[in-house]
Amino acid sequence: MKFGYEAKTAFTNMREEEAEKHYFFEQFKTTVLSRDFSKLTVKVANDKSMTTLKVFAEVLRFLKDDALKTIKDLEGGEFTADDFTWVLTVPELLKDSTKELIIKSATQAGLVTDDTRSKVMFVLESEAALTWCLKLQSDGFITQNHSRDSQDQSAGAAEPDTSCNDPAGSQEAVQFTVEPEETKVLLETQSDGKRYLVVDCGDYSHFTVHDVLKGGALKTKHEAPKNDLEGQTVERKFKQFLREIFCDGVWDEYEQNFASEVKKIMYDFTRLKHLDEDVQISCPDNLKDEAQKKKQIETFFDSVEGASWDDGSIRISREKLRFFYDENLQRITERLREILDNNLNIGYIVLVGGFAENQILRQHITDQFEPQYKVLCPLRPQEAILKGAVELGRNPKLVESQRKHPAWFKCLS
The missing domain is CATH 3.30.420.40 (ATPase, nucleotide binding domain)
Known part of the structure; x- marks a missing residue:
């Protein structure tokens, strides 16, 4: 139905009973790309699951349809998937079995057919x-x-x-x-x-x-x-910090009752975490209500360092934001x-x-x-990865043909 930011917004705005009817996948790629996932399924927050092949196929189908619509809007005329070579970027350490499954996903998604598989290319992200x-x-x-x-x-x-x-x-x-x-x-x-x-x-x-x-x-x-x-480590530390602020079970209760709002908070944090300054994140009314069942919300911040209450928002200091990154930067x-x-x-x-x-x-x-x-x-x-992939799609000779994993770059037949 939706992809990227629009998917997060749509899912976050759904009522809980409506959200239960849908599948919301987040960061699923990191779960599966390092493993042989030919028989794996991907779980979502509400414990529903879908086969990995289906998930990848639907992602590629959405991106294909969106690309064709965008090109039609810009250029006019009619285009089909067969008019293009499709370049898929992959990490360096992807397994051969995973690569083959992505090709199968691309076929199911309609990027190519069994007869036109040569129009799918892999390029390494770096x-x-x-x-x-x-x-x-x-x-x-x-x-x-x-x-x-x-x-x-x-x-x-x-x-x-x-x-x-x-x-x-x-x-x-x-x-x-x-x-x-x-x-x-x-x-x-x-x-x-x-x-x-x-x-x-x-x-x-x-x-x-x-x-x-x-x-x-x-x-x-x-x-x-x-x-x-890397990113998930930072987000995990941020969520633990929220649990530390809203102690006495407040955060746990809120996370259980308002899971979609928690996703919105985490997304707001993701949008700010690239900064090197104090940041503010809006506190939802439901979290304030849960907190004030225990005590005045301002007092939750008295015992923590690096955060303060600021007229309806949670202000996190630059020093605390940097602390979230310490482990990542060290590694x-x-x-x-x-x-x-x-x-x-x-x-x-x-x-x-x-x-x-x-x-x-x-x-x-x-x-x-x-x-x-x-x-x-x-x-x-x-975007450097995306734009470089287009350049390599147009000129494969920019990558030495006899490198360690030449099969990654060759079109598959």
């Missing part, structure tokens, strides 16, 4: 992201004293926000901290022999080292095992040092993926590893 970064001018990277929005304008990249997870126009302007001229490096490194360590900061963190060959082609030199679920730093200590002649650390939006993460990596390594992050780092 290769796609680096391919896009290598095309950018210096003002295509996050820089000091420029908001992301203003940099989009100066880079000629002003375009609609295509994220499926955010409402239109919802991106806040964010301030960053590097001089523009300092980022003009990717276009000057074709001959310096230094390698790029690409960190895909998504639900999982992947670490991949690439050579850039003559002509701009990529060659994978090192693939590190995936790290833990990422440890993995980076392990890779860098292997003497792989790395010169550049490139941060991409949704978690790279986070100012706290970027500043921490910069503080830990510059000036020995140059830390770079493109504007809209999550």
Whole structure:
């Protein structure tokens, strides 16, 4: 019915009895992509389940239909799925059995038929992201004293926000901290022999080292095992903090009775957690009512550090927000040092993926590893993977054909 932000909004606004009739899937990809899921099912919050094949097929079907409608609205005329090559981005460590199941899902979703399977391609997320970064001018990277929005304008990249997870126009302007001229490096490194360590900061963190060959082609030199679920760790700590604030069973009672409102609170937090400043989250009336059955709501904040009540909102301090990230940052730093200590002649650390939006993460990596390594992050780092995938779909030769897992990139027949 709905996807991304619209799905979260629709489900959150449903009455409890109506919500029970629906399936709401969240972060299901992280549950299954690291395992052989040919016979797995995916559970939802209300203990209903659906086969993984069905879930993937419906996701791909929705995206296919939405893409075709969008293209028709922009270009006019009639298009069908057969008119396109479909490029699917995958993490480095995906199993062969999982890949085959995704192809089966794509067939069920109508992207291809059994006779046109060759029109589905896989590309690795890190290769796609680096391919896009290598095309950018210096003002295509996050820089000091420029908001992301203003940099989009100066880079000629002003375009609609295509994220499926955010409402239109919802991106806040964010301030960053590097001089523009300092980022003009990717276009000057074709001959310096230094390698790029690409960190895909998504639900999982992947670490991949690439050579850039003559002509701009990529060659994978090192693939590190995936790290833990970064975003979920932060959200888990935030929810535990809410339980600490609303003690004496208040939060537990609220979470049990108003599950859809809890999802809304967590989504509001997700929208703010990339900031490096005090943040405010609106407190729903039902949570206030539950709390005030025990005592005045302001008094719940007397015994906790890093949070305060602010006229109907929960204010969380910058220091407490940073605390939520400590464990993640420590793990990422440890993995980076392990890779860098292997003497792989790395010169550049490139941060991409949704978690790279986070100012706290970027500043921490910069503080830990510059000036020995140059830390770079493109504007809209999550979109870098998408746009790089299109580039690789148009020019597969940008990836060396004889790399470790050549079957990932080949069209399947």
